[in-house]
Amino acid sequence: MVALVLPRLMDVSAASRRSASVAERNLSALRSIYWLLLVSGFIEPLLYLFSIGVGVGALVGDLTLPGGAVVSYAAFVAPAMLASSAMTGSFAETTFNFFGKMKYMKLYDGVIATPVQPFEIALGELAWAMLRGSAYSGAFLVVMVVMDLTTAARAAVAFPAAVLVGFTFGAIGMTIATFMRSWQDFDVLGSAQFVLFLFSGTFIPAQAYPTLLRWLVEVTPLYRAVHLIRGITVGGSGWTWLLDIGYLLVVLAIGLVIASRRMSRLLYR
Amino acid sequence: MTTAQPLIQARGLVKRFGSFTAVDAIDVAVRAGEAFGFLGPNGAGKSSTMRMIGCVSPPSGGELRILGMDPVRDGPEIRARLGVCPQLDTLDPELTVRENLITYARYFGIARRVARLRAAELLDFVQLSERADSKVEPLSGGMKRRLTIARALVNEPEIVLLDEPTTGLDPQARHLVWERLFQLKQQGVTLVLTTHYMDEAEQLCDRLVVMDGGRIVAEGSPRVLIEQHSTREVVELRFAGESQEPFVSKIDQLGERVEVLPDRILLYVPDGDAAVAEVTALGLHPINVLVRRSGLEDVFLHLTGRTLID
Numbered sequence: 001m002v003a004l005v006l007p008r009l010m011d012v013s014a015a016s017r018r019s020a021s022v023a024e025r026n027l028s029a030l031r032s033i034y035w036l037l038l039v040s041g042f043i044e045p046l047l048y049l050f051s052i053g054v055g056v057g058a059l060v061g062d063l064t065l066p067g068g069a070v071v072s073y074a075a076f077v078a079p080a081m082l083a084s085s086a087m088t089g090s091f092a093e094t095t096f097n098f099f100g101k102m103k104y105m106k107l108y109d110g111v112i113a114t115p116v117q118p119f120e121i122a123l124g125e126l127a128w129a130m131l132r133g134s135a136y137s138g139a140f141l142v143v144m145v146v147m148d149l150t151t152a153a154r155a156a157v158a159f160p161a162a163v164l165v166g167f168t169f170g171a172i173g174m175t176i177a178t179f180m181r182s183w184q185d186f187d188v189l190g191s192a193q194f195v196l197f198l199f200s201g202t203f204i205p206a207q208a209y210p211t212l213l214r215w216l217v218e219v220t221p222l223y224r225a226v227h228l229i230r231g232i233t234v235g236g237s238g239w240t241w242l243l244d245i246g247y248l249l250v251v252l253a254i255g256l257v258i259a260s261r262r263m264s265r266l267l268y269r
Numbered sequence: 270m271t272t273a274q275p276l277i278q279a280r281g282l283v284k285r286f287g288s289f290t291a292v293d294a295i296d297v298a299v300r301a302g303e304a305f306g307f308l309g310p311n312g313a314g315k316s317s318t319m320r321m322i323g324c325v326s327p328p329s330g331g332e333l334r335i336l337g338m339d340p341v342r343d344g345p346e347i348r349a350r351l352g353v354c355p356q357l358d359t360l361d362p363e364l365t366v367r368e369n370l371i372t373y374a375r376y377f378g379i380a381r382r383v384a385r386l387r388a389a390e391l392l393d394f395v396q397l398s399e400r401a402d403s404k405v406e407p408l409s410g411g412m413k414r415r416l417t418i419a420r421a422l423v424n425e426p427e428i429v430l431l432d433e434p435t436t437g438l439d440p441q442a443r444h445l446v447w448e449r450l451f452q453l454k455q456q457g458v459t460l461v462l463t464t465h466y467m468d469e470a471e472q473l474c475d476r477l478v479v480m481d482g483g484r485i486v487a488e489g490s491p492r493v494l495i496e497q498h499s500t501r502e503v504v505e506l507r508f509a510g511e512s513q514e515p516f517v518s519k520i521d522q523l524g525e526r527v528e529v530l531p532d533r534i535l536l537y538v539p540d541g542d543a544a545v546a547e548v549t550a551l552g553l554h555p556i557n558v559l560v561r562r563s564g565l566e567d568v569f570l571h572l573t574g575r576t577l578i579d
Contacts, residue, residue: 014345014378017378018345018376018378021372021375021376021378022376024372024375025361025364025372025375028364028368028371028372029361029363029364031363105361105362105363106357106359107359107361109325109355109359110355110359110360110361110373110420111376112325113323113325113348113351113353113355113359114348114349114373114376114377114424115344115345115346115348115349115376115377115378116345116376117344117345267325268325268326268327269286269320269325269326
C-alpha cells in the first residue's frame with residue numbers, strides 16, 4: 001500500500017516544487033519598470049469606479065437588485081470593477097507575457113530540458129499571474145471598504161473569490177495564448193476583452209437585456225465572476241453563488257488541461 | 270554488469286515531421302565516459318537525434334533507452350541527470366548571467382544556497398565571473414555559448430549533450446570551449462556532441478558516427494574512419510582555367526581515388542610528394558599544390574560525395 005501511494009505523493013510534491021520554481025523565475029526577473037505596470041493595472045479600475053460608479057452614479061441614483069436590496073450605483077459597479085481587474089491582471093500575465101516568453105524569448109525551450117514539464121510550467125505561470133491579480137484585488141477591496149461600498153467582513157470573503165476569478169481567467173488567457181500566431185492577434189483579444197468588460201452586467205444589470213441576449217451574457221465567464229463577487233459584497237444572490245464557483249472551477253480545470261496539452265504539442269516537437 | 274550497459278542505446282530510431290523523415294532508423298550506443306560525436310552537414314538529422322536523446326522530442330519509431338530508462342515515460346527522471354547545450358542559446362534575457370544559472374538550478378530542485386555556490390564555481394570555470402551581474406544581451410556570441418555550457422552543468426549531469434557547441438564562434442572562443450569540454454571529459458562526464466567541423470570532431474571525439482540524410486553512413490574512431498575510408502595523404506591541385514574537369518582524366522591514374530571540387534582536384538595517395546613529382550613528370554603545371562594528411566572531411570567526401578560545409 002505504502003509502496004503504491006508513496007511514489008504518487010512524491011510525484012505531486014515534485015511537480016508542485018517544479019511549478020514553484022517557474023513562478024520563482026518571475027520573481028527574479030522583477031525589475032523597476034514592472035512595478036510601473038503593476039501600478040497602472042491597479043489605477044485603471046479605480047478610474048472607472050470614480051468616473052462611472054461615482055460620477056455617472058450621481059445621475060443614476062440608487063438601484064434595486066433582483067433580490068430586492070437597494071444599493072447605490074457605485075456599490076453596484078465596484079464589485080464588477082473588482083472582477084474585471086482580476087481578469088485584466090491575470091490576462092496581462094498569461095496572454096501577453098506568456099506568449100512573449102514562449103514564442104520570442106524561447107524561455108520554455110530551455111526549461112523543458114530540465115525535469116520541469118509543460119503542465120508544471122502552465123501551473124507555475126498561472127500561480128504567478130494569480131499573485132499579480134490578487135494584489136490588485138486586495139488593494140481594490142481596501143478602497144471599497146474605505147468608501148463604504150461594502151463591509152470589511154464581506155471584503156474578506158470577496159478576496160478568495162477574486163483570487164478564484166484570477167485563476168480562471170489566467171487559465172483561459174494561457175489557453176488563448178497557445179493559439180496566438182503573432183502580436184496582431186492580441187488586438188482581437190483586446191477588443192473581445194473590452195466587449196466582455198462592457199456587457200457582463202458590469203454597468204447595467206443583465207436583466208435589462210432582451211431575453212436571448214441576457215442568456216448569452218449570463219454564460220460568459222466575466223458575468224459569472226461579477227455575479228459571484230457582487231453577491232458577496234452587496235448580498236442577496238441566494239445560493240446561485242455556488243453555481244458561479246462551480247462554473248469558474250470547471251473553466252479553470254478545462255483551461256489548464258488544454259493549455260498544457262497545447263504547450264506539450266508546441267514544445268515537444 | 271550495469272557499467273557495461275550503454276548509457277544511450279538507440280535501435281532503429283526514427284523521427285518524422287509529417288511526410289519528412291529527419292532521422293531514418295539509426296542504431297547508436299554511447300558508453301559511459303566516452304566522447305561521442307554526430308558528424309554531418311546541416312539537415313543530416315543530428316539535431317533531431319539530440320532532441321530525442323534530450324527527451325524533448327518523442328521518437329516516431331524504433332527504440333531509445335537513456336540511462337536504462339524510457340525517454341517518453343521517464344522524461345523528468347532522465348532530464349534530471351542530463352546537461353543540455355542546445356543549438357540555439359535559450360538563455361533568459363530578463364535575468365543576469367548569475368541569475369540565469371541560479372534560476373536554472375532551481376528548475377532541477379537544487380537548494381538556492383547550493384545553487385549560488387555552484388553558479389560562482391561554474392562562472393569561474395567558463396571565465397565569466399567578471400560578467401556575473403551583466404544582462405545576457407550585451408554578451409558576445411562566445412560568452413553566451415560558454416554561459417549555456419555552464420548552465421548545462423548546473424545539475425552536475427552524467428551526460429552532457431552539446432548541439433554544435435562552437436558554431437559561429439571565432440577561433441579563440443572555440444579553443445576555450447574545447448579546452449573546457451576536454452576538462453569535463455577528464456572528469457569522467459560522458460559527452461555527446463554534434464558538429465559539422467572536422468577539427469572539432471577530431472579534437473574531442475573518441476568515437477563518432479557520420480550522418481547524411483537521416484542515416485548513419487559510417488561509424489568508428491576518427492583515426493579508424495580515416496584509415497578505412499581514405500588514403501594516408503591528399504594532394505590538392507588547382508589548375509588554371511575555367512574548369513578543373515579537363516585535367517581529371519590526365520591524372521586519375523596517379524591516385525587511388527580522385528575527387529573534383531569546383532576550384533580544385535583532390536588526389537588520394539599513400540605518398541603526396543611522390544604524386545606531385547609524377548604530376549610534374551606528365552608535363553602538367555598546376556598553379557597551386559598542397560600536400561596534407563587525410564582528415565574526416567575526406568572521409569565524408571568519400572562517403573557522401575559532398576563537402577560538409579557548402
